[in-house]
Amino acid sequence: MKRIVKYGFTVLGFFTILSIVGCAEDGNHEPLEGGSTPPGEVSNISIENLSGKARLTYTAPADENLLYIVAEYTLENGREMEVKSSYYTNSMLLEGFAGLKEIDVDVYAVNRSEVKSKPVTITVKPEKAAIYDIKESLTAQTDFGGLRIRAQNPDTEDIAILVMQKNEQGDFEPLPNSIYTSASEVDQALRGFDTVSQEFAIAVRDRWLNVTDTLFTTIKPLYEKxxxxxxxxxxxxxxxxxxxxxxxxxxxxxxxxxxxxxxxxxxxxxxxxxxxxxxxxxxxxxxxxxxxxxxxxxxxxxxxxxxxxxxxxxxxxxxxxxxxxxxxxxxxxxxxxxxxxxxxxxxxxxxxxxxxxxxxxxxxxxxxxxxxxxxxxxxxxxxxxxxxxxxxxxxxxxxxxx
The missing domain is CATH 2.60.120.260 (Galactose-binding domain-like)
Structure with missing residues (x-):
């Protein structure tokens, strides 16, 4: 866009400028860059399926107005996701998958006027999310005043280990002292329980709200004072x-x-x-x-x-x-x-x-x-x-x- 600056102008020009400013203040917020023509499509997309993730590499269209690349998809749990990547790079990481089935992903190029290209639809099939291996490693043992939870989290993922007991309605609900961690080795005691046999339900959840199946166990906490x-x-x-x-x-x-x-x-x-x-x-x-x-x-x-x-x-x-x-x-x-x-x-x-x-x-x-x-x-x-x-x-x- 060419910009011409003049130091002298007519009265008509002055009021024209005021008119333009007035329009801006009236809330006519449109993209600064013109261009309603959609950019070209993203091409040469390759997929690397990872644990709960998929890495895409691609070729962006040759368009001087290109602003970013965006991928849109829906997780297995119904959560809609959008991942954007600057035009300076040629890759992006898609996260949040449970890794239980194939997922369609629409990839767009977007220009400075926020106009999208036609979608390129690809299918990713990520490996199982880390929470499932973490759950397989999880153990619950009796301890003083409660129970001790151990688990392996080698990729240091942000996880919640939900420790649940039944509420008054008979439904399991997470306890306030459930475990929230990214430690590679989880070894934590939950205390404050009476020294009588009681049932606990334990599951692992990630930050995208994917949840494993539940481990049920009966624990009799040891007495401490x-x-x-x-x-x-x-x-x-x-x-x-x-x-x-x-x-x-x-x-x-x-x-x-x-x-x-x-x-x-x-x-x-x-x-x-x-x-x-x-x-x-x-x-x-x-x-x-x-x-x-x-x-x-x-x-x-x-x-x-x-x-x-x-x-x-x-x-x-x-x-x-x-x-x-x-x-x-x-x-x-x-x-x-x-x-x-x-x-x-x-x-x-x-x-x-x-x-x-x-x-x-x-x-x-x-x-x-x-x-x-x-x-x-x-x-x-x-x-x-x-x-x-x-x-x-x-x-x-x-x-x-x-």
């Missing part, structure tokens, strides 16, 4: 880290989760191989989990949870007899890595980080771990890159009568 902190006692073994004055081991279980005066800190200045803290939980107990609040540093009017001595990488050890502190006499109950949800640089946190950390987090003990009476936390790395630790509170859950 919050171990009373009144029976906890701090222990000082020879290789335990030196604490900062006025912040003793007993602060780990004093019920205070935010204040400096109720937190536990090891010295930043000591040179030791590991920062360890030890305490007695009062009786030999089959542990299910520790719930830990890392200390949140108040900085600039906000609290930073992934900062300074807050633990990033740590271990939990257990024993039934005390020794001189040599870890060879202790059983490793678990090793844990804390992940910052936002992925922001150090000292920068957003609301996702706050929500994930403010109420503490569960660190689960394997079901096959032995019952223990004494616990140790070993900080391997904090968020500042050192080993000193800053912990606000620890709760211990388990079953002394297992």
């Amino acid at each position: 919050l171990m009373p902190r009144s029976q906890f006692v701090g222990v000082n073994l020879p290789n335990d880290a030196e604490v900062i004055c006025c912040y003793p081991v007993s602060n780990l279980f004093d019920g205070v989760t935010l204040e400096y005066w109720g937190s536990y800190f090891t010295s930043r200045t000591i040179d030791t191989e590991d920062h360890l803290v030890t305490w007695d939980i009062g009786e030999t107990t089959k542990l299910s989990r520790l719930h830990i609040w890392n200390f949140s540093e108040p900085i600039g009017g906000q609290r930073l949870y992934y900062y300074l001595g807050a633990m990033k990488h740590f271990r939990i050890w257990g024993a039934n007899e005390l020794n001189d502190g040599d870890l060879s006499g202790w059983t490793l109950l678990g090793e844990y890595e804390v992940v910052k949800p936002s992925g922001l640089p150090y000292a920068q946190e957003n609301n996702d980080d706050l929500v994930a950390a403010r109420d503490g987090a569960d660190y689960e003990i394997p079901l096959d771990a032995p019952a223990v009476r004494y616990l140790r936390i070993q900080c391997l790395e904090n968020w500042a890159g050192g080993e000193f630790m800053a912990v606000s509170e620890v709760q211990v859950f388990g079953n002394p009568n297992f």
